Every structure is written in structure tokens, then in C-alpha cells.
Amino acid sequence: MGGAVSAGEDNDELIDNLKEAQYIRSELVEQAFRAIDRADYYLDEFRDSAYKDLAWRHGNIHLSAPCIYSEVMEALDLQPGLSFLNLGSGTGYLSTMVGLILGPFGVNHGVELHTDVIEYAYQKLDFFIKTSDSFDRFEFCEPCFVAGNCLEMAPEERRYDRVYCGAGVQRQHEDYMKSLLKVGGILVLPLEEKLTKITRTGSNSWETKKIIAVSFAPLVLPKHRGTIKAEAVPLPSMFEVRTLQDLARIAIRHALKKTLTGTGFGLLPRRRLVTGSQAPLRQRRARQRGFMSRLIPESMDSNTSSNSEEEEEEEGREGEKDCMGMSQPKEEEEEEEEERREAGALLQEPPVNQLREKILGLPLPEPLKMYLLHYREK
Numbered sequence: 001m002g003g004a005v006s007a008g009e010d011n012d013e014l015i016d017n018l019k020e021a022q023y024i025r026s027e028l029v030e031q032a033f034r035a036i037d038r039a040d041y042y043l044d045e046f047r048d049s050a051y052k053d054l055a056w057r058h059g060n061i062h063l064s065a066p067c068i069y070s071e072v073m074e075a076l077d078l079q080p081g082l083s084f085l086n087l088g089s090g091t092g093y094l095s096t097m098v099g100l101i102l103g104p105f106g107v108n109h110g111v112e113l114h115t116d117v118i119e120y121a122y123q124k125l126d127f128f129i130k131t132s133d134s135f136d137r138f139e140f141c142e143p144c145f146v147a148g149n150c151l152e153m154a155p156e157e158r159r160y161d162r163v164y165c166g167a168g169v170q171r172q173h174e175d176y177m178k179s180l181l182k183v184g185g186i187l188v189l190p191l192e193e194k195l196t197k198i199t200r201t202g203s204n205s206w207e208t209k210k211i212i213a214v215s216f217a218p219l220v221l222p223k224h225r226g227t228i229k230a231e232a233v234p235l236p237s238m239f240e241v242r243t244l245q246d247l248a249r250i251a252i253r254h255a256l257k258k259t260l261t262g263t264g265f266g267l268l269p270r271r272r273l274v275t276g277s278q279a280p281l282r283q284r285r286a287r288q289r290g291f292m293s294r295l296i297p298e299s300m301d302s303n304t305s306s307n308s309e310e311e312e313e314e315e316g317r318e319g320e321k322d323c324m325g326m327s328q329p330k331e332e333e334e335e336e337e338e339e340r341r342e343a344g345a346l347l348q349e350p351p352v353n354q355l356r357e358k359i360l361g362l363p364l365p366e367p368l369k370m371y372l373l374h375y376r377e378k
Contacts, residue, residue, distance in 0.1 A: 008051045011037045014066060018053075023070035032073065032097040035134035038066065041093045041124055060114040062090050064166065064216075068195070069094055071211055075188045075197045076162050083107035083238065085180060086143070087150040088166035092121035095143035096128060098162075102141035104250045107160070109236050110145040111153070113220055118145045130376050136355045139254065148233030149222045151176065158235055165189035168216040178206065190216040249372055253355065260354045 008014035015033050018024045024033060039050035043058060050056075056063045064072075072094065078084070080103035086095045089110025099108045112118050125143065129135055150165070151173065159182045168190045169177060178198060181187050187198040188211075195211040242250075359372045 007053050010051060011039065014038065014051045014053075018066060018070050021067070023067045023074075025074055028078065028101055029070065029073045031138075032100045033070070035100055035138065036093065036097055036128065036132070038063075038093070040127065041091045060117050061120060063093060068214060069097075071195060072164055072188050073097065075195075075211060076164065076186055078102065078162060080139070081105050082161040083182075084109065084162045084164075085160040086110040086164050086166070087177075088112065089121065089143070089145050090117055090166060092125050092143055092145065094164070094166075095121075095145075096125060099141040099143055100134075100138040103139040104141060106141040107238055108141045108143040109160075110143055111148055111150045111233060111235070112145055113147070113149055115147045118147055121145055129374060133353045133356075135374070135376070136253075136353055139250070144236045146233060146236060149220065150233070151219065152222050152231075152233050153180075153235060154232040158238065159185070161185045163187045163189075165219075166216070167220070168193070168218040170218070173219065190214050245371070252372060253359075256355055256358050260358060 008017055012034065015024065015030060018033070019030065024030050037050075039047045041063060042050045042056065043061070046056065046058065053066050055065045055068075076084075076098070078098060078101040080101065082102055084095075084098050084102060084107065086098070086109070089095050089112045092110065095108055095110050099106070102108055110121070112121070121143075122145065129140075129142075158180070160180055161182055162185060163177065163180050165177060165188075169192075171192065174191060177187055177189055178200065181198075181200040183200050183202060185200050187200075189196055189198075193213060193215065195214045197209045197211055199207040199209075201207055356373060359369055362369065364372075
């Protein structure tokens with residue numbers, strides 16, 4: 001799994017291919033994936049590999065393959081206002097996508113073993129909040145990360161609606177992971193080489209579903225000194241009391257979004273056609289047809305392949321005619337004209353951040369405008 005299945009030239013094309021391969025199946029998950037550029041969570045020297053369907057590791061920094069994150073996001077069945085716990089939260093990429101769906105009144109916690117990775121995650125979170133236009137398209141539940149071993153928490157004191165573990169779990173730790181869930185909650189974890197979804201249907205009842213085969217590094221076991229047990233990992237508070245100013249900011253921004261979009265939820269940004277050195281529309285379509293053909297079983301492929309070869313030969317002969325000065329068939333001229341119109345419709349300037357423009361245009365003092373914009377740099 002990975003590599004050729006959903007690799008793209010940019011984040012949008014990566015998401016297009018994840019959708020084509022049925023890894024991304026819901027609109028909410030698609031919106032979250034499109035809102036955050038995966039490359040922003042890579043070190044600069046490795047950004048060229050960001051849109052491949054492959055895991056990436058550099059020292060303690062790690063990102064799972066896009067197809068894995070897609071299956072995880074779909075399995076979690078996220079909704080606004082839920083509580084989420086990410087065990088092995090890493091770069092914060094997944095936690096940030098989850099936060100776009102949970103909204104301002106959700107809970108978004110992460111536990112990470114390595115303090116240097118937590119520092120990296122907060123840097124990436126700060127960059128997203130300050131620079132990304134996607135931040136203004138969503139009501140965001142900002143993640144909070146703590147350092148520690150996820151096997152050293154006190155699960156009887158804290159339960160969540162949704163839990164994800166980003167490391168391989170053995171059977172002896174399955175019950176511990178289940179104990180982190182509220183009734184009705186969902187746990188997604190790699191359990192004995194299978195990405196598994198466990199739903200808590202009652203106090204002592206569970207439903208288990210195997211999703212796909214995966215390979216994850218195993219959980220790091222706690223290190224105890226002799227018989228002395230380490231202190232429990234101090235999780236953040238579940239019930240943060242917001243200030244009146246924060247509640248007012250949430251309400252004002254929500255009202256403005258509703259006025260601008262007709263809905264309280266962030267809309268997808270308009271897509272832009274690939275230009276410059278990247279493939280033109282005809283080549284892009286051909287590449288997408290090739291991508292889909294790789295997903296079709298071989299027994300169904302023979303006719304498609306022969307038809308594609310005949311089409312390519314026909315295009316080649318027509319190209320030779322053009323070079324000899326012969327006019328193109330009327331049908332092809334009409335097809336090219338249709339493609340030019342389609343390209344013209346897709347070629348647009350980057351979308352204007354309407355929420356930001358609306359706030360800047362309000363008759364308010366500048367400090368209040370900046371507060372409504374979260375003092376963002378853009």
C-alpha cells in the first residue's frame with residue numbers, strides 16, 4: 001500500500017487521488033485534508049516527498065502515510081464538540097485536522113513521548129494559525145500536547161469520545177486502551193498488524209472491526225526503576241472555562257461566516273488549475289485515466305488498454321496531419337474549445353479570505369479587529 005496509489009504533485013492532487021482510491025469517503029474528512037498542506041509538516045529539505053503515499057521519519061519526527069491517516073479520520077467518525085485523545089501525537093498533523101472538525105467547544109489532547117517532537121508540533125501549529133487562510137474557514141479546536149508515555153496515564157480518571165493510538169498495540173494492552181473510552185466512543189489503533197476500530201457499545205460491551213493491514217512501530221513500554229512506579233501522565237483539563245472575550249470572538253466570527261457562506265461550517269476553497277511547468281488539462285486527464293486503470297483488476301483492463309492504445313495512435317495520426325498543414329476535424333476543434341472554456345473557468349486567482357476582509361471592513365478599533373483575527377500575520 002502506498003506510493004503509486006495516491007501520490008500527487010501537490011496537496012490537492014494527493015487528496016483527489018485518495019478520493020479516487022476510496023480512502024477519503026466523506027466530505028468532512030475531505031475538507032480537513034484540503035485545509036492543511038501535508039508538506040508544511042515536513043522539514044524543508046524533505047518537502048518534495050510530502051505528496052507521496054508513504055510514511056516519513058526523521059529522527060523522532062514521524063508521519064504516517066496519507067492513506068493511513070485517511071482511514072483513521074474516516075473510522076473516527078468525528079463530530080463537532082467531541083473529546084479526542086491522540087496517543088503518540090507526533091507532529092500534530094492529525095490532531096490539527098481533527099481540530100478543524102471538533103470546533104471551538106471540543107477537546108483535543110495529545111500525548112507524545114518525545115519532548116523535541118512536542119516542540120516541533122507547537123511550531124507547526126503556530127505556523128498554521130498565523131499563516132493559513134484555512135484557519136478562517138473553520139471553527140478550530142486547538143490541540144494541546146503533553147509529554148509522557150501513554151501507558152502511564154490514569155484511564156479511570158479520564159475518558160474520551162474518540163481515541164487514536166499511532167503505535168502498534170499488543171493484546172496485553174488492548175483492555176487498557178479500551179478503558180480510555182466513554183460509552184459510545186470509538187477507539188482506532190493498530191492491533192496486531194491490523195488497523196482496528198473498536199466501538200464501546202456499553203459498560204462492558206464492544207464492537208470490533210478490522211480495517212486494513214498496517215505496519216507500525218510498537219508502543220514503547222514504560223521504564224520503571226525497580227519497584228517504583230512512575231507518576232501518571234498529567235493530562236490537560238477536560239473542561240476549560242473560556243473567557244467572555246473568547247466566547248464573544250467565537251460568536252462574532254460564527255455570525256460573520258454564516259452571513260458570508262450561508263452556513264456555520266467552513267467551505268472548501270476554490271480549486272485552481274495546475275499551470276506553469278505542470279501538466280496541461282489534456283495531460284492531467286490522461287494521467288488520471290492512467291491512475292484509475294491501475295485500480296481496475298487486470299481481467300477488466302484488456303479492452304480499456306487496447307482502446308487507449310487505439311486512441312493514442314489516432315491522436316498521433318491527427319497530429320501528423322496537423323504538421324502537414326491539414327485542418328483538424330471539427331469534432332476535435334470543438335473538444336479543444338470546450339477544454340479551453342473549462343480551463344478558463346478553473347483558472348482563478350487564489351480565493352479571497354472573505355472573513356478577514358469583512359472583519360477589516362467593520363467600523364471597529366484596530367485592536368479589536370486584530371483580536372477577532374487572532375492577531376494573525378496574513
